[in-house]
Amino acid sequence: xxxxxxxxxxxxxxxxxxxxxxxxxxxIAPAAGRxxxxxxxxxxxxxxxxxxxxxxxxxxxxxxxxxxxxxxxxRETAELVGDSLSTxxxxxxxxFVGYGFRDGLWHDEPTAALLDETTGDRPVVLLSGDIHTVxxxxxxLALHGHAGHTTxxxxxxPAFEITRRIGAVDDELLDRWVDAAARTAASRGVVGxxxxxxxxxxxxxxxxxxxxxxxxxVEFGIYTADLDRAIGLxxxxxxxxxxxxxxxxxxxxxxxxxxxxxxxxxxEYPGREGEHLSRGMLTVSPEELLPLMRRAVEAGIxxxxxxxxxxxxxxxxxxxxxxGSGGRIEHAQLxxxxxxxxxxxxxxxxxxxxxxxxxxxxxxxxxxAGRTGRAFPLRSLLDAGATIALGSDAPVSPLDxxxxxxxxxxxxxxxxxxxxxxxxxxxxEALAASTRSTxxxxxxxxxxxxxxxxxDVAPERLRDVVVAATLLGGRFTHNAL
Numbered sequence: 001x002x003x004x005x006x007x008x009x010x011x012x013x014x015x016x017x018x019x020x021x022x023x024x025x026x027x028i029a030p031a032a033g034r035x036x037x038x039x040x041x042x043x044x045x046x047x048x049x050x051x052x053x054x055x056x057x058x059x060x061x062x063x064x065x066x067x068x069x070x071x072x073x074x075r076e077t078a079e080l081v082g083d084s085l086s087t088x089x090x091x092x093x094x095x096f097v098g099y100g101f102r103d104g105l106w107h108d109e110p111t112a113a114l115l116d117e118t119t120g121d122r123p124v125v126l127l128s129g130d131i132h133t134v135x136x137x138x139x140x141l142a143l144h145g146h147a148g149h150t151t152x153x154x155x156x157x158p159a160f161e162i163t164r165r166i167g168a169v170d171d172e173l174l175d176r177w178v179d180a181a182a183r184t185a186a187s188r189g190v191v192g193x194x195x196x197x198x199x200x201x202x203x204x205x206x207x208x209x210x211x212x213x214x215x216x217x218v219e220f221g222i223y224t225a226d227l228d229r230a231i232g233l234x235x236x237x238x239x240x241x242x243x244x245x246x247x248x249x250x251x252x253x254x255x256x257x258x259x260x261x262x263x264x265x266x267x268e269y270p271g272r273e274g275e276h277l278s279r280g281m282l283t284v285s286p287e288e289l290l291p292l293m294r295r296a297v298e299a300g301i302x303x304x305x306x307x308x309x310x311x312x313x314x315x316x317x318x319x320x321x322x323x324g325s326g327g328r329i330e331h332a333q334l335x336x337x338x339x340x341x342x343x344x345x346x347x348x349x350x351x352x353x354x355x356x357x358x359x360x361x362x363x364x365x366x367x368x369a370g371r372t373g374r375a376f377p378l379r380s381l382l383d384a385g386a387t388i389a390l391g392s393d394a395p396v397s398p399l400d401x402x403x404x405x406x407x408x409x410x411x412x413x414x415x416x417x418x419x420x421x422x423x424x425x426x427x428x429e430a431l432a433a434s435t436r437s438t439x440x441x442x443x444x445x446x447x448x449x450x451x452x453x454x455x456d457v458a459p460e461r462l463r464d465v466v467v468a469a470t471l472l473g474g475r476f477t478h479n480a481l
Contacts, residue, residue: 001020001474002017002019002035002036002037002038003017003019003020003037003038003040003045003447004017004031004032004035004038004040005017005031005039005040005042006043006044006045006449007043007045007453008028008045009046009431009439009453009454009455010046010428010455014030015030015031015042016028016029016030016031017029017031017032017035018045018439018445020445020471020473022474023444023474024443024444024473025439025440025441025442025443025444025445027441028439028440028441038481040449040481043450044449044450044454045439045448045449045450046435046439046447046448046450047435047437047438047439047443047446047448048189048190048191048435048436048437048444048446048447048448048471048472049188049189049190049191049401049434049448050191050192050193050194050389050401050435050436051185051190051193051390051391051392051401051434052193052194052351052389052390052391053351053389053391053392053393054193054194054196054197054392054393054399055131055195055395056178056182056193056195056197056218056394057167057178057199057204058163058167058197058394058395059394060174060181061167061169061395062099062395063177063181064177065097065098065099065127066089066096066099067099068080068081068098068101068126069100069101069102069129072106073106073107074106074109075114077101077110077126077135078114078115078117078118078119079118081096081098081119081124081126082117082118084098085118085119085124094123095122095123095124095125095140095143095166096119096122096123096124097125097126098124098125098126098127099127099395100128100129101126101135102130102363103133103259104260104261104363104366104367105362105363105366109151110135110151110152111151111152111153112135112136112137112138112141113152115137115138115152116137116138116139119137119139120139121139122139123136123139123142123143124136124137124139125144127159127163128159128259128260129259129359130259130396131160131163131395132155132159132160132256132257132259132260132262134153134158134159134163135152135153136149136152136153136154138152144162144165146158155256155262156256156260156262156281156283157283160198163198164199171204175204175207175208175211175213178208178213179208179211182215182216183215185216185399186216186470186477186478187467187470187480188399188400188401188402188467189402189448189467189470189478190216190399190401191216191446191472191477192217192218192219192436193216193217193218193219193399194219194248195219195221196221196248196251196304196330197221198223200222200226200229201220202233202241205242205245206241206242206245209242209244209245214244214472214477215472216472216477217244217245217246217446218244218245219246219249220245220246220248221248221251221304222235222249222296222301223250223251224250224252227250227292227295227296230247230250230301231295231299231301235247236300237249237250237301237302249301249302249328250293250296250301250302250303250304251304251330252284252289252292252293252304252305252306253284253306254283254284254289254305254306254307254315255280255281255282255283255311256280256308258309258333258334258363258364258367258368259360259363261280261367262277262280263308263333263334264279264280264281264311264315265280265310265334266279266310266314267279267371269367270366270367270369279309280309280311282312286315286318286319289305289315289316289319290322290323293305293319293323293325297323297325297327302326302327302328303323303325303327304329304330304351305320305328305330306329306330306331307331307332308332308333308334309333309334310334310336310371313332313334313336313339314336314339317329317342317343317346317348320346320347320348321342325347326347326349327347327348327349328348328349328350328389329343329350329351330351331353331393332352333352333356333360333376334371334374334375335377335380337374340374340377340380340381340384340386341384343381343384343385343386343387344384344385344386348386349386349387349388349389350381350388351388351389351391352378352381352388352390352391353390353391353392353393353396353404354376354390354404354407354408354411354430355397355403355404356393356396357407357411358407358411358412358413359396361419372420373422376420376423377423378408378423378424378425379423379424380423387433388433390405390430390433391404400463401434402462402463402464402465403463404430405430405462406459406460406463408424409426409427409430409459409462410424410459410460410462411424427454427455427457427459427462431455444473445473445474446473447469447470447471448467448469449467449468449469449470449471449481450465450466450467451466452465467480468480468481
C-alpha cells in the first residue's frame with residue numbers, strides 16, 4: 001500500500017510518497033498527486049521506535065497491580081494497601097500485589113509488622129520501584145517460606161525469587177495481558193523491544209506470536225541459568241527464530257541498585273561507613289564474570305552486563321577489555337570520568353534509561369553526594385564517543401519512548417529545574433538512540449506517523465507527542481488516522 005503525501009522528519013518537509021513492499025521501503029519519490037494509496041495528508045514519519053531494555057511480562061503484570069509509587073513513607077504505603085483491600089480489589093487472588101515503592105529517603109522503615117496493621121492475614125507482596133526489593137507482610141512471608149523474617153524486606157536474589165513466584169500466573173492469562181501491553185506500546189510508536197525478562201523466554205514468545213501477538217519485534221535475553229541451554233540449542237545473538245522474534249544478548253547482573261543501596265560503588269554510602277556492604281553489593285565477582293562472558297562470546301552470544309555503581313561499571317569494562325569483545329552495559333548510572341572513553345574504545349554500548357535519573361535525583365544527591373555530575377552521564381558518554389541505546393526498564397519506568405526521550409532531552413519533569421542540565425542530549429541524538437533504521441529505500445518499513453515533526457517539538461512537549469499510526473514492516477500495528 002502506497003503511503004501518499006507524507007513528510008520525512010528532518011528532511012525539510014517536502015511531500016513524498018513511500019512504497020513499502022514485502023516489509024521493506026521499496027521506493028520514496030516526490031508526491032505524485034492523486035494516485036491510489038493512503039493519503040497521510042502531510043503528516044510526518046520517522047523510523048519506528050525501540051525500547052532497548054524492558055521486562056515485558058513484569059510490565060504486563062504491573063498493569064494489573066496496585067501502584068503505590070505516590071507514597072512518601074512506609075506508613076502511607078501500608079495505608080494505601082489497606083484502603084485498596086477494603087474495596088475488595090483482588091479478592092479472588094491468592095495474594096495481593098502492589099508495586100512502585102521507593103524507600104531510600106523515607107523517615108520510617110518498612111516492616112512486616114507495619115504492613116500487618118492494615119492488611120491482616122491477607123498475603124501482601126509489594127515490589128519496589130526498581131524491582132530489587134520486595135516488602136511482605138507476615139502472611140506473605142509464611143506463604144513464600146520466610147516465616148519469622150525479622151523485617152519482611154528482602155533484597156536482590158531473594159527478592160527476584162519472590163518476583164518470579166508471584167509472576168507465575170496461567171500462561172493463557174499472562175499472554176492476553178502481554179498482547180494488550182504490546183498493542184499499547186505500538187500506540188506510542190514502538191516497533192521493537194529488547195526483553196530482558198529474568199526467565200527463559202523463547203517458548204513464551206513463540207507461543208504468543210503463534211497465537212497472534214504481532215505488534216512488536218522482540219529480542220529476548222538469556223540469563224546465566226539458561227546459558228548452557230541456549231548454547232546447546234545453537235542460538236546466537238541476532239538469529240531470527242520467528243518472523244518477529246530474534247535471539248538477544250546474554251545478561252549478567254553484577255550489582256544491585258541505587259534505591260536499595262546495593263549499587264556497587266567506590267565510595268561508602270552515607271550512614272553506612274564501616275558496615276558490611278557499605279559500598280553496595282557485588283553479586284558476581286570479576287573471577288566469575290569473565291569466564292561467563294567468554295563462554296557466551298565463544299558461542300556467538302553478545303554479553304550485556306548490569307552495572308549501576310561506578311565500581312561495578314569499572315569492573316565490567318575491565319572484563320570487556322580482557323575479553324576483547326564488544327557488548328553492552330545496562331544502566332551505567334554512575335561512571336568514573338576515566339571510564340567514560342572506555343565505552344567507545346572497547347565497543348561497549350551504554351544501554352541507559354534516562355527516566356531513572358528523574359526518579360532517582362533526590363536519592364542520588366543523598367547517597368551519591370558530590371558525584372552526581374557523573375550520574376546518568378548521557379552527554380558525557382556521547383561526547384566521549386560512546387554509542388548509547390535508550391530504554392525504559394519497564395515496569396520501572398513507563399514503556400513510552402516519548403517519556404524516555406523527554407527525560408534525556410530535558411533532565412526534568414513537571415516544574416522542577418533540570419537536574420544536571422549539562423548532561424542533556426538533543427532530540428536528534430535521543431531519536432537516534434531509540435531507533436534501528438532510517439526512512440530510506442532498502443530499510444525496514446517500520447514507521448511512526450505523527451502530526452508534527454518531533455525534531456521541531458518544544459522539549460517540554462515531547463511527552464505529549466501523539467502517534468497517529470505505527471507500521472511494522474509496512475503493516476499497521478496502530479492506526480488512529
